[in-house]
Amino acid sequence: MSVRQVAYRNARLIDPDSGFDGPGEVLTRGRLIADFGADIFSGGIAEGTEIVDCGGQILCPGLVDMHVFTGEPGAEHKETLESVTACAAAGGITTLITLPNTQPVIDDVSLVEFVKRRARSRGIVTVHPMAAATQGLRGEAMTEIGLMRQAGAVAFTDGRKAIASAVLMRRLLSYASRFDALIVQHVEEPSLAQNGCVNEGEISTRLGLAGIPDVAEAMILERDLLLAELTGARYHAAQLSSARSVDIMRRAKRQGLPVSCGVSAAHLALNEFDIGSYRTFLKLSPPLRREEDRAALVGGVADGTIDVIVSAHDPQDQDSKRLPFAQAASGAVGLETLLAIALEPYHNGYTDLLTVLRALTVAPARLLGLDGGRIACGAPADLTLFDPGRPWVVRPKALHSKSKNTPFEDRRVQGIVSRTVVGGETVFEREESQNA
Amino acid sequence: MTRDGTTPPFKFPHRHLLGIKELSADEIGGLLDLADSYVALNRRIDKKQDLLRGRTQINLFFESSTRTQSSFELAGKRLGADVVNMSVSTSAIKKGETLIDTAMTLNAMHPDLLVVRHADSGAVELLSQKMDCPVINAGDGSNEHPTQALLDALTIRRRRGQLAGLLVAICGDILHSRVARSNIYLLNAMGARVRVVAPPTLQPAFAERLGVELFHDMREGLRDVDIVMMLRLQQERMHGAFVPSLREYFHFNGLDYDKLSLAKPDALIMHPGPMNRGVEIDSEVADDIDRSVIREQVEMGVAVRSAVLDLLSRHLPNNAETP
Numbered sequence: 001m002s003v004r005q006v007a008y009r010n011a012r013l014i015d016p017d018s019g020f021d022g023p024g025e026v027l028t029r030g031r032l033i034a035d036f037g038a039d040i041f042s043g044g045i046a047e048g049t050e051i052v053d054c055g056g057q058i059l060c061p062g063l064v065d066m067h068v069f070t071g072e073p074g075a076e077h078k079e080t081l082e083s084v085t086a087c088a089a090a091g092g093i094t095t096l097i098t099l100p101n102t103q104p105v106i107d108d109v110s111l112v113e114f115v116k117r118r119a120r121s122r123g124i125v126t127v128h129p130m131a132a133a134t135q136g137l138r139g140e141a142m143t144e145i146g147l148m149r150q151a152g153a154v155a156f157t158d159g160r161k162a163i164a165s166a167v168l169m170r171r172l173l174s175y176a177s178r179f180d181a182l183i184v185q186h187v188e189e190p191s192l193a194q195n196g197c198v199n200e201g202e203i204s205t206r207l208g209l210a211g212i213p214d215v216a217e218a219m220i221l222e223r224d225l226l227l228a229e230l231t232g233a234r235y236h237a238a239q240l241s242s243a244r245s246v247d248i249m250r251r252a253k254r255q256g257l258p259v260s261c262g263v264s265a266a267h268l269a270l271n272e273f274d275i276g277s278y279r280t281f282l283k284l285s286p287p288l289r290r291e292e293d294r295a296a297l298v299g300g301v302a303d304g305t306i307d308v309i310v311s312a313h314d315p316q317d318q319d320s321k322r323l324p325f326a327q328a329a330s331g332a333v334g335l336e337t338l339l340a341i342a343l344e345p346y347h348n349g350y351t352d353l354l355t356v357l358r359a360l361t362v363a364p365a366r367l368l369g370l371d372g373g374r375i376a377c378g379a380p381a382d383l384t385l386f387d388p389g390r391p392w393v394v395r396p397k398a399l400h401s402k403s404k405n406t407p408f409e410d411r412r413v414q415g416i417v418s419r420t421v422v423g424g425e426t427v428f429e430r431e432e433s434q435n436a
Numbered sequence: 437m438t439r440d441g442t443t444p445p446f447k448f449p450h451r452h453l454l455g456i457k458e459l460s461a462d463e464i465g466g467l468l469d470l471a472d473s474y475v476a477l478n479r480r481i482d483k484k485q486d487l488l489r490g491r492t493q494i495n496l497f498f499e500s501s502t503r504t505q506s507s508f509e510l511a512g513k514r515l516g517a518d519v520v521n522m523s524v525s526t527s528a529i530k531k532g533e534t535l536i537d538t539a540m541t542l543n544a545m546h547p548d549l550l551v552v553r554h555a556d557s558g559a560v561e562l563l564s565q566k567m568d569c570p571v572i573n574a575g576d577g578s579n580e581h582p583t584q585a586l587l588d589a590l591t592i593r594r595r596r597g598q599l600a601g602l603l604v605a606i607c608g609d610i611l612h613s614r615v616a617r618s619n620i621y622l623l624n625a626m627g628a629r630v631r632v633v634a635p636p637t638l639q640p641a642f643a644e645r646l647g648v649e650l651f652h653d654m655r656e657g658l659r660d661v662d663i664v665m666m667l668r669l670q671q672e673r674m675h676g677a678f679v680p681s682l683r684e685y686f687h688f689n690g691l692d693y694d695k696l697s698l699a700k701p702d703a704l705i706m707h708p709g710p711m712n713r714g715v716e717i718d719s720e721v722a723d724d725i726d727r728s729v730i731r732e733q734v735e736m737g738v739a740v741r742s743a744v745l746d747l748l749s750r751h752l753p754n755n756a757e758t759p
Contacts, residue, residue, distance in 0.1 A: 134676075135676055135680075140676065141675055141676020141677060141680070142676050142677075142679075142680045143676075143680055144680040144681050144683070144684040145680060145684075146680075146684050146687065146688050147680075147683070147684050147687060171637045171677070171678065174636040174637050175635055175636060175637045175678075175679070175680075177636055177652075178635050178636050178652040178653070178688075231636070
């Protein structure tokens with residue numbers, strides 16, 4: 001037998017797409033899932049098949065993270081396409097989507113191809129690039145959406161920057177709809193967010209920092225949803241941060257608009273007061289907001305208003321973070337803590353496991369038109385094996401990222417990835433004694 | 437032949453030619469018949485007629501034009517009119533005269549025929565309200581360009597015998613195109629089926645209300661069509677505002693042999709000019725003598741404009757035909 005076969009036995013199999021959750025087994029052949037079910041090996045296992053005993057842990061589709069910044073090209077000292085895939089594998093992520101905010105900006109067919117080629121040759125998980133929606137992220141002229149879509153860009157966004165011009169957003173949505181390309185927006189009105197670095201409220205007053213009001217997010221979200229309605233195009237708000245936005249999105253979905261949204265794991269777990277005494281590792285964009293906002297975001301995940309949970313992995317080195325709060329770069333690494341942090345609302349009883357896993361697998365895969373994120377015959381053999389209850393402590397030094405800017409330093413979390421499989425190959429396996 | 441003073445075989449009650457919208461199928465058909473008779477005249481060695489002798493025709497172009505203006509000029513001169521070309525550059529407009537004042541001024545000069553092009557939709561109609569002579573719309577904003585639609589129709593009719601039943605795809609910048617609008621009205625009036633093929637950013641809102649089928653994908657839009665009408669993409673629309681780039685536009689919306697292969701094998705290719713080779717049309721396709729009728733369109737232009745001048749001048753006072 002030349003094609004590699006692996007049998008995963010003794011697992012709790014969860015497929016959020018079909019809603020299956022129960023004892024099960026999976027057989028992979030080559031790069032694809034060949035069979036799965038409660039008891040597929042009763043007739044014996046073919047000779048030469050590798051057997052993996054899952055030890056009763058959860059085996060689910062590999063996680064898909066649709067919001068990952070890398071340093072390559074341009075800032076390889078912060079993260080390379082190689083190192084980012086190593087973090088992803090350790091976090092149970094089998095497919096990651098890179099953002100175009102690099103140097104140079106990914107706004108051209110050749111650069112889309114560069115990212116894909118580089119990730120394929122150096123990386124250990126699947127990487128799909130998002131390309132810039134506007135040339136040079138300048139927010140003035142649209143990019144070659146059609147050609148870059150054909151070259152493999154899965155969505156179009158200006159990443160950290162909002163597409164501020166209403167007429168440009170309208171034309172982008174309209175133009176992209178011809179290619180069924182997804183436009184992803186950083187929902188923040190730039191003129192209201194100017195110089196802001198924390199939520200506008202008690203925290204901005206106490207710390208004496210310029211604040212960003214939650215309406216900065218709400219108004220651009222409302223505007224974009226109206227434009228999505230006008231154009232009939234698909235639209236995705238990358239990260240919501242406030243209760244107000246969750247309500248707006250809930251209404252839009254009830255109206256039947258083809259729109260979706262995400263939230264970062266950090267925004268589900270932290271609020272503005274965690275910033276404490278100017279801890280720049282908690283300077284995020286959008287900013288962490290009030291506890292009521294955090295709770296509303298969890299509620300949004302629980303009732304399906306929020307479609308996807310992302311890491312918003314944004315590696316920043318000491319030089320960019322050891323600065324006065326206002327001058328420090330925004331962003332936090334998050335690939336390796338994504339699963340454990342996303343599981344917190346489940347452990348705390350606010351939502352069920354299937355809902356959390358759906359937002360980490362099949363939901364982002366569907367939005368981006370990817371084949372993965374589900375356990376089905378013929379689907380890619382991308383799998384994550386994890387122990388949902390096992391406790392561990394986040395230690396920055398143990399992270400695989402070249403940058404250690406985690407907002408979860410020393411946090412006690414539950415749920416750890418023990419094996420990550422991409423295209424039938426195990427790309428990460430945790431030693432029994434190894435923590436994180 | 438109606439040039440030699442016989443009554444036209446159809447009624448043409450319009451004093452001006454402002455658009456195709458206002459014309460009935462019979463009027464369009466009659467106009468095309470008359471234009472057909474002028475094709476031969478324009479091919480003769482001696483092209484000079486005296487139908488419009490003593491008449492003054494003013495070509496008032498607020499927007500620059502080469503082919504439309506020279507086509508009207510030739511048509512007028514060959515019919516014997518004295519033709520004056522007035523190109524109103526933007527700087528002259530900035531002197532502050534309003535359109536109405538310009539009309540009053542011109543009217544005082546007693547022209548017999550006025551041909552007008554203006555960058556604003558509806559401007560020609562506004563001007564016509566103040567003029568005592570027939571006004572011909574040579575293109576107003578994104579509204580209409582009736583003589584272009586008529587010359588396109590004449591070209592098709594001479595090649596295909598009739599317009600009824602044909603499937604025509606109009607491709608490109610529909611949003612800003614007066615040519616597209618006039619052609620849609622004309623083709624619909626004459627019983628052809630019209631498809632509009634454009635990226636969503638270049639399709640006007642509710643375009644289906646004009647009685648056309650909408651397509652975004654050019655390959656689908658060209659399937660089994662009899663006629664492919666390409667439109668010019670203006671330079672200023674090419675670089676990111678409406679479409680990302682020339683190469684992307686050509687890749688998805690430019691007419692090449694690959695996309696053309698989906699149309700009927702004998703489908704005709706048309707373009708109102710001036711062409712952007714390599715943007716909306718492949719050079720080879722544009723020059724394909726078996727398929728492209730682009731140069732023929734220019735020839736028909738003079739004939740159509742002769743017919744229009746002829747027809748409208750019949751309403752002038754002191755005309756032999758005026759009772």
